[in-house]
Amino acid sequence: MRNAPGGWGKAELAAHWLNPTLRERPRRRVVRVRSGDLFAVDTQDLIQRYLYLFGVWEPHMTAWLRRRLRPGDGFVDVGANIGVFSVLAARLVGEEGRVVAIEASPDFHRRLVRHGRLNGRGNIRALNAAVSDGHKTLTFVLASSRNMGANSIVPYDGPAESTFEIEARPLPELLEPAEIANARVIKIDVEGAEGSVVRGMAPMLGGLRPDAEISVEVTPERMARLGDSIEDLLAVMGDAGFHVYRLANDYAPGSYPSALSGEPGVPVRWRGPVTGESDLIFSRVDAETLP
Numbered sequence: 001m002r003n004a005p006g007g008w009g010k011a012e013l014a015a016h017w018l019n020p021t022l023r024e025r026p027r028r029r030v031v032r033v034r035s036g037d038l039f040a041v042d043t044q045d046l047i048q049r050y051l052y053l054f055g056v057w058e059p060h061m062t063a064w065l066r067r068r069l070r071p072g073d074g075f076v077d078v079g080a081n082i083g084v085f086s087v088l089a090a091r092l093v094g095e096e097g098r099v100v101a102i103e104a105s106p107d108f109h110r111r112l113v114r115h116g117r118l119n120g121r122g123n124i125r126a127l128n129a130a131v132s133d134g135h136k137t138l139t140f141v142l143a144s145s146r147n148m149g150a151n152s153i154v155p156y157d158g159p160a161e162s163t164f165e166i167e168a169r170p171l172p173e174l175l176e177p178a179e180i181a182n183a184r185v186i187k188i189d190v191e192g193a194e195g196s197v198v199r200g201m202a203p204m205l206g207g208l209r210p211d212a213e214i215s216v217e218v219t220p221e222r223m224a225r226l227g228d229s230i231e232d233l234l235a236v237m238g239d240a241g242f243h244v245y246r247l248a249n250d251y252a253p254g255s256y257p258s259a260l261s262g263e264p265g266v267p268v269r270w271r272g273p274v275t276g277e278s279d280l281i282f283s284r285v286d287a288e289t290l291p
Contacts (some may be wrong), residue, residue: 001257002034002055012055017255022049030118031055034064037087037119040111046251047081054256057084060248061215061279063264065089065185067291068213072096074182076129078171078197079103082113083124089185090121098123100179104130104140104166105151125179132168132193133200139165144235152191154222170200180204187215195220195228198236205240212288214242214282217249220274230274242282245290246270249279266290 001018002009002153016077026044034055041048047057056062061228065088069075074097075089086101093099101116101124103109109128116124130138140151190197194216214237220230234244245267250259259265265289267281274280283290 001053005136007172010257011254012278014256015252017156018053019049019253019275027052033084035088035091037091037115039082039084039087039115045179047084050253051084053253054260056058056256056260058249058279059256059259060265062088063209064215064247064267064281066092066189069093069097070184071180073184074179075099076171076175076179076183076186077101077190077213078187080112080126081108081189083115083126085187086112087115087119087121090116090119090124093123093184095123098179098182099125100175102129102131102171102174104128104138104164104168104195106164108151120277129167129174130166130168131171131174131190131197131200133170133196134168136168137162137165138168139191152193152222154192171197172201172202172204174290175204180207181209183208183212183213186214189217190273192219192222192226195223195233198233202236202240205237212284215247216280216282217277218274218280219277234274235280241284243284243286244270245281245283246274247281248278 013178022043026042028042030038030040031052033051038100040052041052043049043052050057069089071094077086077134080086080101080103086099101112103112113126141156141163142151175203188194190198247267248265270287
């Protein structure tokens with residue numbers, strides 16, 4: 001799947017056999033991904049299964065971060081999961097750069113720390129913390145261990161695999177002044193809670209470096225269940241001088257072979273309504289596409 005030449009049949013093989021087989025009959029391995037980094041994975045989980053199968057998670061986002069981050073830069077990962085992007089960023093920014101990886105789940109935080117150590121990335125500061133617009137206690141619910149990254153504070157009435165509570169604070173309180181000032185990219189992936197995270201970080205937006213860019217995975221339907229709206233989030237970012245772009249993303253396993261063999265997507269200026277789950281990039285650059 002990773003190394004065979006060409007792409008014929010790979011999408012069908014991944015979608016109809018490999019993906020369901022690895023989910024239902026999971027493997028636990030230490031795998032080397034395309035960046036060269038090592039991760040201990042359990043293929044029952046979606047993200048870890050894709051790392052095992054394809055050697056990458058979110059190929060377009062991965063390619064965009066590679067184009068953005070340089071030695072000495074700062075990267076802030078809000079909702080770091082097991083550290084896929086944090087470890088990649090730590091490699092890209094080098095020893096003089098700094099990565100702050102924030103993850104609410106105690107289990108994922110432990111795995112994040114493990115993966116930083118496994119790859120010798122001493123420039124990651126890993127925080128077991130939740131981010132919001134104020135000081136409050138949040139309850140996270142995991143609906144299914146088949147997608148353990150879906151821990152969320154969005155109300156859920158069905159059976160839960162697990163729950164945990166954690167105290168939340170605004171992002172500026174979790175970061176050191178130098179980490180705010182040097183942040184080249186801030187990535188936010190918080191399963192519906194992005195409205196409160198962005199509201200809480202609003203006071204620090206003016207203190208970011210001029211070329212700072214912010215990636216937010218938005219899920220309007222989940223935001224609405226928490227009383228938030230995508231329009232309010234866009235307004236906060238617009239008032240701070242940021243333009244909105246959209247980056248292609250597709251979680252279907254059959255989409256990965258073509259994404260990895262073709263040209264990586266670039267963020268495209270977005271002026272219409274945001275109605276579905278989307279990866280948005282906010283930048284002070286005023287253009288039709290971001291390089």
